[in-house]
Amino acid sequence: MDMKSFALKGNILYSSTPKELVCIPQGYLICEEGKVEGVYEILPERFSTIHCIDYQDSLIIPGLIDLHTHAPQYAIRSLGMDMELLKWLEYNTFPEEAKYSDPEYARKAYSIFAQDMKKSATTRACIFGTIHVEGTGILMDLLEETGLICKVGKVNMNRNCPKVLCEESEQSLKDTKVWLETSRIKYKNIKPIITPRFLPSCTEDLLTELSVICRQEELPVQSHLSENLLEIAFVKELFPSTAGYADAYNEYGLFGGSVPTIMAHCIYLTEDEIELTKKNEVFIAHCPDSNMNLSSGIAPIRKYLNHDLKMGLGSDVAAGDSLSIFKMMVETVKVSKLLWRLQDQSMTPLSIEEAFYLGTKGGGKFFGKVGSFEAGYEFDAIVIDDTSLEHPQPLTLKQRLERVIYLSDDRNLVGKFVAGNRII
Amino acid sequence: MDMKSFALKGNILYSSTPKELVCIPQGYLICEEGKVEGVYEILPERFSTIHCIDYQDSLIIPGLIDLHTHAPQYAIRSLGMDMELLKWLEYNTFPEEAKYSDPEYARKAYSIFAQDMKKSATTRACIFGTIHVEGTGILMDLLEETGLICKVGKVNMNRNCPKVLCEESEQSLKDTKVWLETSRIKYKNIKPIITPRFLPSCTEDLLTELSVICRQEELPVQSHLSENLLEIAFVKELFPSTAGYADAYNEYGLFGGSVPTIMAHCIYLTEDEIELTKKNEVFIAHCPDSNMNLSSGIAPIRKYLNHDLKMGLGSDVAAGDSLSIFKMMVETVKVSKLLWRLQDQSMTPLSIEEAFYLGTKGGGKFFGKVGSFEAGYEFDAIVIDDTSLEHPQPLTLKQRLERVIYLSDDRNLVGKFVAGNRII
Numbered sequence: 001m002d003m004k005s006f007a008l009k010g011n012i013l014y015s016s017t018p019k020e021l022v023c024i025p026q027g028y029l030i031c032e033e034g035k036v037e038g039v040y041e042i043l044p045e046r047f048s049t050i051h052c053i054d055y056q057d058s059l060i061i062p063g064l065i066d067l068h069t070h071a072p073q074y075a076i077r078s079l080g081m082d083m084e085l086l087k088w089l090e091y092n093t094f095p096e097e098a099k100y101s102d103p104e105y106a107r108k109a110y111s112i113f114a115q116d117m118k119k120s121a122t123t124r125a126c127i128f129g130t131i132h133v134e135g136t137g138i139l140m141d142l143l144e145e146t147g148l149i150c151k152v153g154k155v156n157m158n159r160n161c162p163k164v165l166c167e168e169s170e171q172s173l174k175d176t177k178v179w180l181e182t183s184r185i186k187y188k189n190i191k192p193i194i195t196p197r198f199l200p201s202c203t204e205d206l207l208t209e210l211s212v213i214c215r216q217e218e219l220p221v222q223s224h225l226s227e228n229l230l231e232i233a234f235v236k237e238l239f240p241s242t243a244g245y246a247d248a249y250n251e252y253g254l255f256g257g258s259v260p261t262i263m264a265h266c267i268y269l270t271e272d273e274i275e276l277t278k279k280n281e282v283f284i285a286h287c288p289d290s291n292m293n294l295s296s297g298i299a300p301i302r303k304y305l306n307h308d309l310k311m312g313l314g315s316d317v318a319a320g321d322s323l324s325i326f327k328m329m330v331e332t333v334k335v336s337k338l339l340w341r342l343q344d345q346s347m348t349p350l351s352i353e354e355a356f357y358l359g360t361k362g363g364g365k366f367f368g369k370v371g372s373f374e375a376g377y378e379f380d381a382i383v384i385d386d387t388s389l390e391h392p393q394p395l396t397l398k399q400r401l402e403r404v405i406y407l408s409d410d411r412n413l414v415g416k417f418v419a420g421n422r423i424i
Numbered sequence: 425m426d427m428k429s430f431a432l433k434g435n436i437l438y439s440s441t442p443k444e445l446v447c448i449p450q451g452y453l454i455c456e457e458g459k460v461e462g463v464y465e466i467l468p469e470r471f472s473t474i475h476c477i478d479y480q481d482s483l484i485i486p487g488l489i490d491l492h493t494h495a496p497q498y499a500i501r502s503l504g505m506d507m508e509l510l511k512w513l514e515y516n517t518f519p520e521e522a523k524y525s526d527p528e529y530a531r532k533a534y535s536i537f538a539q540d541m542k543k544s545a546t547t548r549a550c551i552f553g554t555i556h557v558e559g560t561g562i563l564m565d566l567l568e569e570t571g572l573i574c575k576v577g578k579v580n581m582n583r584n585c586p587k588v589l590c591e592e593s594e595q596s597l598k599d600t601k602v603w604l605e606t607s608r609i610k611y612k613n614i615k616p617i618i619t620p621r622f623l624p625s626c627t628e629d630l631l632t633e634l635s636v637i638c639r640q641e642e643l644p645v646q647s648h649l650s651e652n653l654l655e656i657a658f659v660k661e662l663f664p665s666t667a668g669y670a671d672a673y674n675e676y677g678l679f680g681g682s683v684p685t686i687m688a689h690c691i692y693l694t695e696d697e698i699e700l701t702k703k704n705e706v707f708i709a710h711c712p713d714s715n716m717n718l719s720s721g722i723a724p725i726r727k728y729l730n731h732d733l734k735m736g737l738g739s740d741v742a743a744g745d746s747l748s749i750f751k752m753m754v755e756t757v758k759v760s761k762l763l764w765r766l767q768d769q770s771m772t773p774l775s776i777e778e779a780f781y782l783g784t785k786g787g788g789k790f791f792g793k794v795g796s797f798e799a800g801y802e803f804d805a806i807v808i809d810d811t812s813l814e815h816p817q818p819l820t821l822k823q824r825l826e827r828v829i830y831l832s833d834d835r836n837l838v839g840k841f842v843a844g845n846r847i848i
Binding site (some may be wrong): 073077078079080081082101105108109111293294295296298299321322330333334335336337339340341342343349351352390391392393394399401402405406407409422 | 479499501502504505507523527529532533535586716717720721722731745746754757758759761762763764765766769773775781814815816817819823826827829831833
């Protein structure tokens with residue numbers, strides 16, 4: 001659909017704040033030049049001739065945002081998850097990622113990932129590739145075809161990994177520059193993001209040089225922070241002179257400030273790290289599914305919300321077993337309940353409204369004005385037909401959204417718009 | 425399909441013990457008179473003329489067993505789950521269950537439940553109805569039509585509940601007898617089970633009389649035990665003279681021994697209660713989804729396995745949000761990892777094999793020889809076509825089963841047999 005202006009009619013729901021869900025039954029959502037012009041209960045006279053798609057009784061909500069996932073690991077999701085992070089990387093992940101040196105395997109595997117991403121409720125994602133320039137290019141090509149808007153990273157890693165994935169610093173930087181040269185200009189919707197794997201995999205000089213690239217080329221960065229207790233101890237060993245995990249990233253210029261940054265997990269942040277995360281406006285990608293599967297723990301999201309940290313949700317495939325951000329919303333609520341019950345009764349469990357906010361407007365902020373239907377937001381919308389979720393009683397719109405979050409799957413997705421372009 | 429003997433061909437997988445998964449690629453599973461005759465790598469000569477359904481590359485596994493769920497709550501699954509047990513019963517559950525005094529509503533709601541149960545991978549279930557005799561009869565009628573084998577209970581409760589659901593003891597017993605009279609003889613596959621809601625809802629005299637009925641009519645019993653800390657405190661208040669929650673059930677003759685018993689949850693059992701549970705051969709229905717949704721906690725399943733307790737899985741809709749026992753297997757593993765991480769590092773997380781065992785052979789034992797493909801077991805089998813779960817690499821049968829457990833849905837179920845009768 002190449003129309004510049006159009007309207008969607010249906011039951012419109014979106015977050016204005018973490019606690020507030022706006023519900024407009026049988027409303028009109030107007031798109032102008034890829035942006036939300038407004039939401040109306042009655043179609044204003046000035047739009048009387050606009051092309052209007054009537055989705056009848058379906059729900060229209062903002063596209064979901066996945067702040068953290070690994071495309072090459074999609075092939076091993078739900079397999080062999082009886083290990084913690086470092087062993088899991090060694091035995092499952094690195095052997096799989098090594099396969100992406102073969103462009104044929106990369107194309108085969110990434111095609112499945114890209115198609116499943118397209119069929120999901122996600123409209124935007126931040127995605128790790130592998131170290132391989134060609135393979136990562138194939139991933140970006142395939143994602144561009146889907147119409148999704150993504151930031152994709154060629155991974156950098158030069159220590160503590162198998163030889164076949166271990167880059168020399170110089171080659172890593174050279175490859176990164178080659179990759180950036182093409183990928184900065186080749187795509188409309190897919191943009192590069194600098195991607196040092198995590199501190200244990202990167203030497204100080206590599207981190208420093210990547211930070212220079214971020215600044216020179218005005219690129220964002222994505223990595224992992226404070227996911228697992230053994231990992232944190234390892235970082236302390238590797239970076240003895242820094243105050244902690246976040247401080248080390250900060251010291252090498254890869255922790256927010258002028259470099260927009262996403263850090264996945266953040267389960268065990270100290271009070272100082274929380275302050276630094278806030279000050280530098282670093283985004284936390286909360287990945288509850290992954291954090292259960294790898295026995296990592298539960299991130300104290302209530303505390304982070306109280307500190308008003310920037311935050312969204314991540315599927316973190318393949319430590320997470322699903323691409324569904326709806327599922328991540330459900331698990332955000334569930335693990336927050338267990339944290340309250342098992343560890344700290346000051347941490348009130350999250351509500352479903354708060355989880356919905358995190359998976360839409362919370363994560364969307366990393367992409368600018370994304371994840372809501374307020375005027376001026378980019379027009380990312382999905383349409384859910386929930387009639388297959390039968391029920392015997394009348395339901396409010398909020399209740400229907402709750403059921404969609406818990407119970408829907410790709411069969412219920414009947415429309416998907418990214419920055420005003422219809423892709424389903 | 426009314427054949428008394430037939431064979432299924434495909435990739436056959438089943439549990440022999442909690443740790444051992446038997447995998448037979450392209451094997452033959454023989455049914456004779458509703459029971460498993462055997463599993464063979466090559467079809468024995470004596471079966472050369474048997475009718476054989478060739479499921480090609482699909483997986484054939486035992487039907488899943490749901491030891492605990494509430495049919496009337498299916499309508500409110502995934503709604504309003506921001507409360508703990510006692511409040512949730514008061515605000516969500518009791519108002520919904522009250523609606524089942526209306527046979528028309530009961531038929532409408534239970535039809536949805538029965539159809540979704542039929543489409544699921546579950547072949548047998550133990551199910552709570554409501555207090556209503558007519559409504560519970562409608563549920564049993566509808567379940568009988570599905571071909572599933574179920575034990576269904578008219579609920580008994582005579583205190584601490586809204587007036588409209590609160591029975592007089594005498595009427596409760598009279599209604600139970602009326603209900604039993606019909607339901608004991610009316611059905612082929614659906615059998616009654618005595619169902620005192622839980623201790624807070626039942627007076628001592630009602631419990632005692634129900635125990636008499638169990639013994640006179642040789643009926644099993646299902647209820648709840650040790651789900652929530654406030655509930656446990658309430659039970660202590662209500663039954664001050666007994667040593668604890670399990671002891672109270674035991675005192676009133678409703679805790680195993682000659683009365684086959686399922687107790688849902690069992691999160692906070694004391695060492696004495698564990699011993700009693702073992703001695704009396706009480707089945708535990710582990711309900712991890714419910715225990716997260718209602719912030720109840722995490723049952724120490726590793727400890728119970730070490731004690732060799734009888735145990736299976738329960739969906740516990742609507743505190744659980746899904747009927748899928750595959751999902752309960754996944755969550756069994758996930759919450760066991762969080763218990764290990766957050767509370768007790770002696771509790772090794774469960775493996776997927778152990779969770780699969782609990783959802784098949786573990787729970788199946790409550791129904792007799794059910795939940796495995798060893799010779800003499802009842803012929804409950806499901807067939808899963810996993811081709812839609814695309815992957816770029818070769819996978820072993822065990823890996824394919826892992827993926828099915830984590831990723832499949834009703835679309836992947838292409839065959840379902842209950843005691844030798846094909847229902848899908």
